[in-house]
Structures are given as C-alpha cells and as structure tokens.
Amino acid sequence: MKNKVHFICDCDVIHDETVTRVRKLMPGGVVFAGLLNLYKSFADETRVKILWALSCDNMCVCDLAVLLNMTKSAISHQLKSLRLANLVRFERQGKIVLYSLADEHVRDIFEKGFEHIAE
Secondary structure, three states, X not given: OOOOOOOOOOOOOOOHHHHHHHHHHOOOHHHHHHHHHHHHHOOOHHHHHHHXXXXXXXXXXXXXXXXXXXXXXXXXXXXXXXXXXXXXEEEEEOOEEEEEEOOHHHHHHHHHHHHHHHO
C-alpha cells in the first residue's frame, strides 16, 4: 500500500493579514457566476469546434453545418448559446448571416486554452 501524501496546513496560526487582503480583493458572487457561465460555454465539444472555426474565418450556419457534419438546426442552437455568452456575433449581408468571434478577448481566451493544453 502506497503512502498517501496529504497537503494540509498543520499550523495553528491563521495568516490574518493575507486573508483580510484577499477578502477585500475578492469579487462578488455575480462576477464568479459570470465567469462560471463563460467557462460552461467552453464545456461543449460542438461549441468549441464552432469557436475554433470562427477563429479561422467568419462563417454562416450552412458552412458550419457542413464543416462539422451536423444539421443547421443543431448549429443554430449552439450559436445561440455562444451569442448569449457574448462569445460570437453575427452580421447580415443580404440573405446571408455571417458569424464571427465577438472580439479579440474571445480569441485570446481560446488561444490561451490551446497554449495551455499544448504544454
């Protein structure tokens, strides 16, 4: 049987100054809820593939459906979720609706994720 390593602080002193300083810096629950919702958007393989595709170029629902071998309805459903999370935006060009990443922040978050997993 292997020895288990436990990383538990066994000191009797609480670092009051650190706790007080960090408590003052800690955002409210609404901010954490927003961050949680942002990361939930990245928790679906289809949404991540859509974001990756849109990081390459603007695309319409039909193109995304062909690329991902899915129905237009399924793609539209995922795009709605991504729009509500402010991760994608759309622009009408006549009868065509082109989707793109909402802004450079989204591109940065996405690229940082790929950098992290490549380590």
